[in-house]
Amino acid sequence: MKKKDRPILQTTIDDNNTSLLQWTLLIAVVFFIFIFQFRVALFNAFTVGNGDAFGFEAPLLEAMIYTFALLLIAGIRLIRTWKINDFRAILSMAVLFLPVMYLMSYIGAVTVHNAKLMMLTQFMVVAFFILGLYIAENKLHRTILAKAIQLSGYGVVIYGLMNLFGQAYFPNALWKADESFRLTSIFQYSNSYAGFLTALFLGGLFLVIHCKQWYWRSLHAFMLVPIWISMMLTYSRAALLFVPLLVLIILPFLRIGKQFTYLIYMFLAIVSSFAILSNITIAADKIATALNFESEAGNTFSIWNKQPMIGWGLLIGAALVVAAIITIFHSRLLNWIDSKTEKFTANKWSFVAVPLIFVIIGSLAATLLLASSGVRSLLPASIADRIANINFEQHSVLERGTFYKDALKLSGDYPLIGAGGGAWTVLYEEYQNNPYTSRQAHSYFFQTLIEIGWIGLILLIAFLVLVYTLFIRAYIRNPELRGSQLFFFILSISILAHSAIDFDMSYSYLAIIVFLSLGAMLAPFHQKLVLPSMESIKDRKWRIAYPISLSLIALILFTWVYREYSGNLAYRHAMDLAVVQQKSLDELLPSIDDAINISPSHPDYTLRKINWMKQAFQQTGDVKFRQEIKKLIDQLKPFEPYNRYLLLEEYQFYKDEGQQDRVLQVLNDGIKKFQWDINFYEAAIMEYYLAGEKDKQNNPELTDTKWKQSLELYQEVLNRIELLKTLPETQLQGREFNVTFLMRQAIGIIHYNHKDYEAAKALLVQDIAENLQDNVYARTTVRYYLASLEATGQNDENLYNKLIEADENERASLEELYKNN
Template sequence: MEKKGTSRSNKNLNSEISLLQWAILIGTCLFLFIFPFQIALFNGFQLTFEGPLLESMIYAFILLVIVGIRYLRTWQLNDYRSILSITVMLLPIMYLISSINAASSYNAKIMLQLEFMYAAFFIIGLYIASSKLHQGIVELSIQISSYAIVIFGFMNLFGQTYFNNALWLADNGYRLTSVFQYSNSYAAFLVAIFLGALFSATHTKQWYWRAIHSFMLVPIWISLMLTYSRAALVFIPILVLIILPFMKIGKQLSFLIYMFLAIVSSFAILSKITVAADKISKLLDPASQSGKTLSLWNSIPLEGWGLLLGVSVVLMLLISFFHHKLSHLLETSTIKFGQTKWSFFAVPILFIIVGALAAVLVFSSSGIRGVLPQSIADRIESINLEQHSVLERETFYRDALKISADYPLTGAGGGAWSALYEKYQNNPYSSNQEHSFFFQTLIEIGWIGVVILFGFIIWVYYLFIKAYIRNPELRGTNLLFFIISLSILAHSIVDFDMSYGYLSVLVFLCLGCMLAPLHKELLIPAFENYKDMKWRIIYPISISLLAIVLFTMVYREYDANLSYQRALTMAIEEKKPLNELLPTIDHAISIAPDNPEYTLRKMNWMDQAFNSSQDPAYRQEFKRLMDQLKPFAPYNRSLLLEEYKYYKNVGDSAKVLQVLDEAISKSPWDMNFYEAGIMEYFIAGQQQGATDSEDSNINWNHSLDLYKEVLDHIEHLKSLPAGQLQGHDFTVTPLIRQAIGQIFYRNKSYEDAYNLLKEDIAGDLSNETVRINVRFYLASLHAIGQNDEELLNKLIESDENEKTAVQQLIDSQ
């Protein structure tokens, strides 16, 4: 009886465990189908992207609660999975440490929560794909959901649906982005799934899955071409060389043959697809965000779909019908050679030779380039180390090292680049993304964090490769996880792919799934005695408790986000009065006082209310909000601007100058702050000139020092490489010339004033700033013994009072 009871108990336990396992598996697969279509969960540290990120984390932490419960009875310390599931938590812990002195409190909090989500999916991957059935389900979910993203991209390209920025207007035309809204990261994703589809078409045993993977090769490659990403094309041969040695020599050859057929088939129709896409983009104008679409039965999209589907079907049939014969031929003909020591490297060496010859032909033969659309041929031909994107990235990386030098060990917190880059930038570019996963990590969690992160990733790959080599019988389709994770990580070295939550989840999930089928070979004999100890449940319990805490935190942030969105709707669409808006936005701020967007919005409303009513209570509330936000966002440009405006309005000139000095030190390429600073110090000098000439000279000298900084910056920009874009304009403005020209004039440096102000003599004299500059120009001209009667007459014609103003200046000399 006891045995029967025990047996029944074990059956119930196994049933419960199985149900939980299936719940985790289904939840993970649904995540892969739902959240990519939320702009691939892009983390741009802007409110626009925040909602989907918070929803995805809520979803993930619910899964993590179930994971902790699932492994209460099965989690053991005698294999590497247990050690890895603990080690992965060091990454969010590093983000927690770096958040203590973060450059942006809110950015750091979001990144901390995201890192816990990525760790959760790594843990899920470690255990969810341990059986062949579950492994296969995860693999197919990744691939089928990826194929859906590719098809969705074509639906936007051919006009059957509209997704904002699925076609991104660049200087060379529209670039395909699908759900990513950024073509380079979409290209990284396409490289991963293209190589994954090739691998599956080569290795899968079921003919119907081979047919599906083969069918998608052409759409994926054409999509890749239409992203116009040069880096992705450069990485493909490198990744192929890394992947090939993991296959048998016959499979290597099949892989390359199918790759060749897919590329040639794609190029055969690429020009016509591009022509059709161009015609459709002219009709629909996607950049206008009008949301217009075309019927599938319209002749232009019908032609595009027909070409795409027709060639894809031909390739699918070709591979499906000849796969077994080709595989048998290649395996039998290479069986002897395959037993040699260096056989795995023979095909990669051959690939290098053939690839090099192909590259020479593409770059040197106008006939071969002529097969491609002109825009794509030009893009490929421009691949070199002097192109502007390479030079700009080099600048980003140098600037990242400057930031790292000030935050070397634990970094400046999550999202530090977007908060700090303007302070350290070499030239006035605008980029909230660092364009490198390595340098982003370095800035955010310092060198200690970089060592932990990349040490962890290398360790995972080492364990996989070691087990893969030593256990040929276990080599299966789990190599797909290796291919996808490696492809995305490789490209993320030179771009911000890992800023997409979906791609980061995909990478960490694949890193875990890579090892899951090998768990029996990753045992740790030294820990065998501890595998059934009661205290082992501490970790699963901790995971569930942590997930509950994280769920609560993120749900509160989500509640704040919803309240803020509701407040905006009430204000913009429903035109509600301020007293009805305040409770809603105050609720958002009470939950997330570190979110700059919430507080700045209310500050704006307080400013409007004060201007219309002159009630000092609104100005006091503005000041309170400003002081409350400052510790959380000390580098926020908008907050610095609001501080300047506030102290200017209340007449606190000392604070005005202090804020502008701070703003210039934090944004040394922001001409608006320089302009305001130079003008305010000039005005302060004017005001003090009547009572204390020494203080006047101090303020004017500071204006001159700022002006010299501007000139030094302008001179520095001339040293940029020819191929590098400067960024936004950085030139001496009329207002700066007005302030500095008057200082020169008052200091009797008439020739300096004349040389500076002569740039405005051709300006619009209806503009008061231009008139003042011309007035002082004419007075300076007189002081050095010259005159310009024609210009004087034009000035007087624009404003008759200018005759007296000019004469007064001349009399004061």
């Protein structure tokens, strides 16, 4: 069959379709793009019950309410246009596997609230894929969508620079890093911001060479320098490494002339940025120091202040130069290159020639930059040092390698459908190799593996491969349809590539941009990507089953999320009553109870009420508050079996109740789940020692059993300390993990009771304090140390006198110990 006769060229829908509903959906999506990015890019922080992540939830729920309303409209729209013989129909059904997998893993999730939130988030994300498939089917809508994404990105860049130069304040828009500040803008995390900037920069270059109107070309060219400056000030080494790799992926899709102009403009923007980077860094550091950004005081500078004027002047000046050069010479440059490469273009392998040249020149440039101190001296010292340290032995690379190994260990226990959304947040400490702290797995694909298992990950990868394969095939076969869809390809591949080594996709806004772009890049080929085998049934009445089902799903999700949002509002009202208005407990309880009734799995709600019940009991002594605490603990535990804060509340409750066996049970559970938390080891060693001390008179066998547990736990701590010494020299250990004062005291006393006086002395002598007056624990250590000395025929008169001066009762306690030696 000849290529022109292939069924793939069949038509399914009119490209000029511009119905009112279509316009409504497009405008609503554009509005979403401009508004919700400034809500910390809709970051899903995963709550653990300490309240730190709670502030991220409301924007996420608001975005879901908005999205599911859009999805309902889209479902109604698709009743008329959805055809089963259209590849979009197959993809719009296939993409639902992602939230369905999250729904399946939600049923047995290890953290029910986070799994629920992640499942709803995935429905929101795939809704934008479906929207992208159907709202970007004509050229005008694609153009509007592309400009909306890019312009909204420019807004983020400008706002980030306003924070850098002191005209705006956004919490954590700058991070202190050594002597400089890392730019994070609205993301509050520099690496994910760098991933976003990479997509903006490469997408902006594409728009520069494809815009028809000179003023749009000027705008996109003008923003290249601010974007690159911003990316350099994120200090993200990974982003710099990804740029040339992504350029290699993009170039083959362009004709030879545009390949050259793409690289020339990129080179021009980068060189211009480097020319002013040192002075901008100096100005920005002075501003950050003067405004004391670390204090989060929210101070700002006038733009007319000297340092901001220097920064903005350099930046705008360089950007104007680049924009002017590109705007003036673009047509002539492109025509000249086209004329010089006309004959060469006829070669079928010509499209890979420029990428090969780029690889050679890029490799030489990278070698020169890394090897030459003279070249690096042109850059700010902080940036030059980070570039010079790019290697596979740097701590960030080694730490990510550890994350991924631990993720594989974790997935081994939840292989098929995973442990549910947010599982890494509560499970990683049970599997971690060393005591690092990371609430994110730092990889979209490894996090997906943990949350929805190997089945979910394989389906996700298969879906992405299918989408990109369809796009590449359609792009090659239909040159007459080429245009802005490549922009969406650039955005999606750039963010996805960077998300392989960081948690960019935990920013729901970025995930939405990716899936919206995946849909939009296929939408132009809707007339070509059809299924001839389905032609005979495309108009059957039952075809409306999917659009109606989609509408019903949207309605259910809208209702579900709205209810969750009402719980969020109730909790915020309770906190306002408590913190701002300082109302009585009776006035707080109705709101907090409403929140818990709406979302009983939410750890923040229940743990907050437990805290209030504890305070009420301490103030009144009324046992009904303690009973309520037990009830709340039992209610939350099935939803949050791995929650550290709930475990600590349970431990404290049983300790206050004097239920020693339950205390030990909770601590053992804590050590199993948090194997690098030294506080659990310390508490367990002390509790086993105290339990043994209590049984010493009546049941010495139990004493030996419990003290043996203390000794074994202590040895486990020592073994883990030795294990940490095997970490590569450049890999950071993470949290502190060392033997504590109370551990040494408990184990020292146990050694003393076992008449191993040398071992007792060796431990206790490490904690002899200068001040014994107001420190009963320090006096206990000294008492047993002196007793150990006496048992081995030694003494320390000065220390003995110091102890007696601190507390005369210690004389009798010491005499009692001496008798038993």
